Amino acid sequence: MKKRQWQGDIKCSFCSALESAQHLFFGCSVAKIVWRTLGAVIGTSYVPKTIWQVYSWLYAFLSGFYEIYTVGLAAVCWSIWLTRNRATFEKKIINTLFEIAFTTSAFLNYWAGMQKPEMADNVKKGAQLLKRSAAQMLHLCEPSRAEATEREESEGIWGEW
Numbered sequence: 211m212k213k214r215q216w217q218g219d220i221k222c223s224f225c226s227a228l229e230s231a232q233h234l235f236f237g238c239s240v241a242k243i244v245w246r247t248l249g250a251v252i253g254t255s256y257v258p259k260t261i262w263q264v265y266s267w268l269y270a271f272l273s274g275f276y277e278i279y280t281v282g283l284a285a286v287c288w289s290i291w292l293t294r295n296r297a298t299f300e301k302k303i304i305n306t307l308f309e310i311a312f313t314t315s316a317f318l319n320y321w322a323g324m325q326k327p328e329m330a331d332n333v334k335k336g337a338q339l340l341k342r343s344a345a346q347m348l349h350l351c352e353p354s355r356a357e358a359t360e361r362e363e364s365e366g367i368w369g370e371w
């Protein structure tokens with residue numbers, strides 16, 4: 211990344227490790243939590259360590275949905291990237307370690323509309339399962355934060371109406 215003129219701080223925005231794409235999307239404990247939450251949905255505690263492992267990981271645990279692997283991978287990486295940018299440029303520290311998983315779920319839900327009709331429902335279902343998995347883990351790991359997040363969310367829904 212340095213070779214490609216990576217701008218600004220070369221330290222990871224979430225921990226003190228040196229930042230690289232590999233670290234940000236796979237090595238960082240923040241990224242591992244996202245993969246772990248997704249892993250809980252597809253039934254594995256194994257966490258992929260490279261972009262290529264993501265494909266074999268999905269192939270092994272979510273066979274038959276090949277068309278949606280890329281959208282899943284994109285949703286995770288995009289969510290990590292946006293959160294990283296917010297932490298880097300706006301100095302917004304993430305509220306909970308599961309925030310990125312919730313963001314991933316929201317993107318999947320949104321992007322479901324761009325999938326082929328037969329896959330759209332699967333992507334939506336995946337988004338829902340991911341959200342539930344993140345909520346469950348949040349309850350287990352950070353009970354007080356879970357309540358606050360739920361309150362914000364229900365207020366958000368009422369706000370829309």
Ligand SMILES: [Zn+2]
Binds near residue numbers: 223224225226238
């Ligand atoms: Zn890190």
